[in-house]
Amino acid sequence: MTTVTENPGGDLAESRGKKPWLLIGGGVAAAVLITGGAYAATMLGGGGDRPASVLPGGAAVYAQVDLDPDAGQKISAVRFFQGLDPELREQFSEGQWREWAWTQLRDEVDGAEDIDFATDIEPWLGDRAGLALLPQGEGEEPVVTIALQVQDGDAALAFFDERTQANDDIAYWLESDYLVFTEQDAQQTVQAAVAEGTLAENETFSSDMDDLGEAGIMAFWADTAELDDMLGAGANPAMAMTGGMVNSEMPEVAGRTAATVRLTPDAIELHGVVRGAEGVAIPENSDVDSLVTQLPADTAVAISMDNGAAMIQSAWDYYAEQNPEEVADATQQAAAEGFSLPDDIKMILGDSMSLSAGPGIIDAFMDVSPTDSGMPAVPIGYRVATDTDRLQTMLNENGLGAGVLALREDDGVLTLGGDQAYVDALADGSGDTLGDHELFTAAVADADDAQMVLFVNVNPFEEYYLPEITDTNARSALEQLGAIGISGTNENASDGHFTLRLVADPE
Template identity: 30%
Template sequence: MSTNPFDPASQQHGEPQPGEPGELLQPGQPGAFPVPPGEPAEPPRGGRGRTVALVGGILAIVAVGAGGAFAFQQVSGGGAQPESVMPANTMAFAKVDLDPSAGQKLDAIRFIRKFPDARGEVKEDSDLRQVVFKGLQDDGQLKGVDYAKDVEPWLGQRIGVGLVPGATDDAEPTAVVALAVTDQDKAKASLPKIAKSAEAQCQLVEEFALCTDGSDKLAAVATAVGKGTLADSKNFTTDMADLGEDGVASAWFDAEPLAKATKSLDVGSMIPGMTAGPATSQTGRVALALRFDGPHLELAGHTNGASVKFAGSKTGTGLGQLPDTTLAAVSIANAGDQLEAGWPALEKAVKDSVGEQEFADGVDQVEQELGISVPDDLYAALGSQFSLVFGGMGEGQSELRIAAVSDGDKAVLQKLVDAAGQGMGAGDMTLKPAGGATVVSLSDGYADELASNHGLGDTARFKDAVQDADSARVAGFVDIAGLVTEFKDELGADEAKNFAGLSALGFTVSGEGNSADFSLRLTTK
């Protein structure tokens, strides 16, 4: 007997019995709806692509195009979640909850009302499911399907998508869509038509309709669900608990099996301030949630057990110590240590791309032109606290106020400034002390301002957007309202109107060793 967990013949227990919601029915059996009458058991080539496109369309429209409409649904929450019908070995999972907690809904209302165009489009009786459906049809999908007749009578408020391993190590992963079902009889009547239009296969499992791009895959997935679900997985439940509230949308992935399946995942590239090895060596798990915090929108994330890790011991980026006139900035703690830790992987990647001799020649040229040693002097120049700062264009838009602030080796920084002034195309640059740090700027006046002025961390716009900057490893801030004022003459009327309700954008990355937390916050006035 086969031991392949995706082979229905190998399952010896936990199979649903015929007639139950989770039954594994073959096409043509009573009650089955994976394939409409007269259709082949497998979809045409390209069906997987259409299934993935359907998934992407749903998530994109909900998360971006229709953002906030859900907030006007009835204030409730609770109920079955899509992870309860995803197999325990799901590698990646995302869901959209159109029926989140009452607090999330109320906060969403406050957020959406900041945008004039949205106030006109979203009404109290808006049905986000219909918004999603219309968006998919506008994109050329679900042709011949009528929302009021074929979808609305049975579709619930939650949509999930998962990626599970294929039947063999060499097989492509299977994309699975889970649609919440409120009326199983009506779902059974409509799903064959919808499945045909989407070139997918669907089967009721508990309170959801599971859809894939083939009946064999569908049967394997449903059987795997009967043996254990993602909702019961210790890793998944631990990670989501560490993350906190799911919010309106959330996602989770396990890097190691996903990297092996895709051959392209690099967790380190997703988390600033962390170093990483090859994609196929990745380990660890990442949980994400899109949620509201008062009138602000936050994308929060948490990693556990990653193969990537932080370098250096300093915490706190110094971002809040910049002048309160700062319009945009990013600050990195242990910048030199991070570059040193990541240099071997960076060097290998460049050599693989251009060749070892070309890489060596390039390093020699940089060393000769700048008078520095690569990479050691680069580590020294970055130091333990490094920031890039933009303060606008100055009075009359005549001065580019941009600078770097570093507590690194001043002698190396002086070499870089001298080289820039001798023909590197950077124009006149200035270097000035700023307490225990050094300012390198294109503007002498802006260098003085950075050296003597502070207070960004005391402003309300910064506090709302950048939380826990003093303990972060990486932090960034964009004063959206300030940029709108700075460049008001370059904005169109519609852009200015919709930006008018926004205040700032901020992000932080914090953690120790192999665990990290990160937050991206969009705040409103």
């Protein structure tokens, strides 16, 4: 069946009601969205509007893949995929990602063996794809819509028309330079929603994406309140894990999240922003002297949190208001064990804390004698800017004071660990530090301002895991990796941003 429908702009467009050869159209889009990824960043060519320009403005969730990123990202991709099979790497570098994606999909599609990519698909397939979920009310399944960019709309329609049999399951139609797919029953809903405004015209969406910055090879956006309504109570992890024995009333969520995957000259980066979050009031940045950047430059693993005490107090106030009985019970149980909540947790996290491991951490653990009942002398250290007298008192009362742990107090900062030499090295802060180390600064975005940091220098661990990788190409690819870094920064009580980076070793 072929019908003629009017586009939001007033133009006439053909609309087809067909059976899920969405396995091809949506399937190609899914292959692009899921598998195109970083490999496709080497693709040259493409252009045009983003998928958001043809998807409904009321969407609660949006994902896109852009296989025509800027030239810098394309060039950067080459470095990270040196470990690929040479023939496959050449295929990607020549922009043949679409043929590769089709190859991965072909075995899952009935009748695909009769399709030749070069003659049947390549002439019309574009370089971008997007997916949107349009909410239909609390507890109702959202309408799924996929937009697949096409270079030749007539050829794309002819391809699907020729290979489908008439039915009432799937509708697809041309909208600008995109082929749009949805369920037949939802076609009018989607087209009416687009007529009211596209996602690209949604001011909130556009503002969030502007704050996100350059949308790299893949991007994602979600209205978390709408998403929570769509998921419903069945998605409550507490209910799933406890069989409903815990309180099923979870705090309401609100706000939006946007994220993107980008390639830079020295890293693959996942960067995201949070906007308009409600619930726990997130403390803003303070003038805390962060401890993580003061760690030795040869630190293998580092975890840190700044303003931890303020975060705990904010979370405690929120949950005490939402669940007063549960919080009161927890407070009483802790008091019976000699602890004061939330004050003791705030004291442990303090204004700034760091947990670190030195480069010899694995060898140190391997050398620990199973017959030694004492604290092993391993290079692990904990530093915290807090009420050091009170913290030492709590440690002593729980059998973890001096003589069990190696301790040192310096100007309001307590350093403790299993090895006194490592504790002293952390506390002295002499020599090169992480804050000045090239690999750390490349891996951890906004290290000086971030409230939370995770850093792993993988080089000290390569001798342990690389020999276990039997595939030569995979091992070669992993040898490119130098460090992993994650950081999170609070901008104000409702906004923040986060970054994860996989960084290559300096050349």
